[in-house]
Amino acid sequence: MPDHSGEQPVMRVGEERDGPVLILTLDYPARRNALAPALRAALLGILDRAEADPAVRAIVITGGGAHFCSGGDLSGMDVRTPCRGGSGCARRTR
Numbered sequence: 001m002p003d004h005s006g007e008q009p010v011m012r013v014g015e016e017r018d019g020p021v022l023i024l025t026l027d028y029p030a031r032r033n034a035l036a037p038a039l040r041a042a043l044l045g046i047l048d049r050a051e052a053d054p055a056v057r058a059i060v061i062t063g064g065g066a067h068f069c070s071g072g073d074l075s076g077m078d079v080r081t082p083c084r085g086g087s088g089c090a091r092r093t094r
Helices: 039-053 084-094
Strands: 012-018 021-029 058-063
Touching: 012 039, 012 084, 021 039
Parallel strands: 021 058
Antiparallel strands: 012 021
16 A cells, blocks of 8 residues: 655665675565665665675675565556566666
8 A cells, every 4th residue: 555644665775794794684664675776776886885895705685574575666667668667677787
């Protein structure tokens, strides 16, 4: 059910270190941790930083709450036509 309260839903990637292990937690409970464009951008930024950090030896990605990740958040993607939606996604990913 949509949130019409005017408040922005929680959408973040939590970071925690346990020695050489970086633990990332997808936290977007309103959409079962779906990868919305902003959440995906935050995750990629953290992964870029982790890749450059020699102290990080492993990365664990988990989901907050009862869900890991329900997939891509289609509500934030341009999927009006199959070709446009697919090519739009391809241009934004690595």
